[in-house]
C-alpha cells in the first residue's frame with residue numbers, strides 16, 4: 001500500500017522539516033599536542049520556523065556548533081539533522097546542494113566578493129546554484145530594499161559600511177528562501193540602534209516568507225539581540241547549560257538575568 005509507505009516516509013522526514021535535531025554532538029580540535037574540546041555532547045532540537053538565539057561566553061563552542069550545522073565541518077561523534085537531512089549521510093553532491101540551498105549563512109566575515117557590486121554579491125549564491133532569473137533578481141532588489149540598501153546596490157563592498165556589508169550578507173543568505181538561516185553574531189559590528197533596526201527588519205523579512213517558514217539560529221552575546229528570539233540556548237564549556245523561552249515583555253535586562261541564572 002504505497003500511500004501508507006508515503007505517509008511513513010513523510011512522518012520520518014517532515015516532522016523536522018525546516019528544523020534542526022542535534023544529538024550527542026562532540027567536537028575536539030587538535031593543536032599540535034594540545035586538544036581543545038569545543039563541544040562535549042550537545043543535544044538540541046529547534047522546531048521548524050523557530051527563532052533561536054545561542055548565548056555563551058567566548059570559547060563555549062557557539063561558532064563550532066553553527067559551523068557543524070552549516071556542514072562546514074563534521075562532528076567527531078553524534079548526529080545532526082537539518083531540514084530532515086542527516087548531514088553525515090549526504091553525498092558530496094547533496095552536501096553542495098545543502099550548502100547552497102537548504103541553509104543560508106552569515107558568518108563573522110561576510111565573505112563578500114570585493115570586485116562585485118552589492119547586488120551581484122547578493123545574487124552570487126543564486127548564480128552558483130543555477131537559480132538566477134529575473135524573479136530572483138527582483139527578489140534580491142526587494143530584500144536589499146527591505147534591509148535599507150536600496151541606494152547601495154551598485155556599490156562595491158569597500159564603499160559600504162560594516163553594517164551595510166552585514167545586511168548585504170543577510171540579503172544573500174535569505175535570497176533563495178533557505179529553510180534554515182544560521183548567523184554568527186550578525187550585529188557584532190553595529191551600534192545598538194542599528195542592531196535593533198536590523199533585528200526588526202530581519203523579523204519583518206521572515207514574517208513575509210509565509211510560504212516556507214525560515215528556521216533561524218543566531219549566535220549572539222548581546223541580551224538585547226536575544227530578546228528578538230523565541231528561545232535562548234545557553235552554552236557553557238561545550239555543553240548546553242540551560243535554555244529559556246522569550247516572552248513579548250522580555251527586554252535586554254530580563255534576558256541578561258535569565259542568562260546568568262542559566263549559567264549559575
Ligand SMILES: Nc1ncnc2c1ncn2[C@@H]1O[C@H](COP(=O)(O)OP(=O)(O)O)[C@@H](O)[C@H]1O
Pocket residue numbers: 029030031036037038056057058059060061062063064065
Ligand atoms: N579551528 C580550530 N582549531 C583549534 N581550536 C579551535 C578551532 N575552532 C575553535 N577552536 C577552539 O574551540 C573552542 C570553542 O570555540 P568556538 O566554537 O569558536 O567558541 P565561541 O564561538 O563560543 O567563542 C575554543 O577554545 C576555541 O579556541
Ligand SMILES: [Mg+2]
Pocket residue numbers: 062063064184
Ligand atoms: Mg564564535
